[in-house]
Amino acid sequence: MPDQPQEDIGRDRDEEGRARNARPRDRFGRPLPLGSTGVPRIPDDLDLPPTETLDYAQRLIDDGLAFNAHEVLEAAWKNGPFAEKSLWQGLAQFAVGLTHIQRGNSKGARTLLTRAAQRLTAYGPAPYDIDTAGLVACADALLTALDQGKPLSENDLRPRLTGTR
Template identity: 80%
Template sequence: MPEQTQDDTGRDRDDDGRARNARPRDRFGRPLPFGSAGVPRIPEDLDLPPAETLDYAQRLLDEGLAFNAHEVLEAAWKNGPFAEKSLWQGLAQFAVGLTHIQRGNAKGARTLLKRASDRLSAYGTAPYGIDSPGLVDRAHTLLMALEQGKPISDTDLRARLTISH
């Protein structure tokens, strides 16, 4: 990873001047003060094949680390083939929707889960065993719970990215 510096506004920048956030983060992706332990970060240059991406993101979701799963899926969205960008973007948005629920941000969760549902529905049959219909159903269930103000447990946040065999 490139060396981190700060610009005149105090923002982290890499050697090429691109904005980076080197601050540690908690398990929900919220920035912590410099020097805090935080959870391990996902490398910004992550570039895995689809099956490995899905496996890695699923392990993170299973551990309750939806923000980190989002980072993994976002890397696939940014590095993958153009024809699949909306699929990976929908998956990343689904994980961010879960992150917002974990953070107690119902409005943000509704916005991202709706976007994820729309993208995954519009994509059609997904490759790599991705369970788009199941994820869309899970998003709708969570959206209904949020609209009704019902509590959402960690168990309710469990989602399978792929069809289990």
């Protein structure tokens, strides 16, 4: 019997044939076995106005769901105006950095928090009351704690995306 092409053996694909992963995920975004109950997924076609995006992402971060917040922020990065892509990408990377801390992956956390801080610093003052300076300071504090092996509390992983600290 000849080998079946990859797309014929049950891979989840969208209408354009791009691979998707519909497996349920745990609260830290890790895939669970098919048929498991995971946390609710963020819709692939999410397209919210910026302030709603930030409110939604903040609620998810506050609930300890940084991976889901990343997906919300990534949707804004992909759907938003070109001039703001770097800002939204930095926010999404920040959320992934938090996710890596939650998963116990210090190396991944350092990489993503460093990238996020660089993007947010380069962007400068941001629209929608996004606290880029506060987020960069938070990333720096998290990086220092990781480098020193200090334990982080859940509050350390719930930064404010908007407003002053």
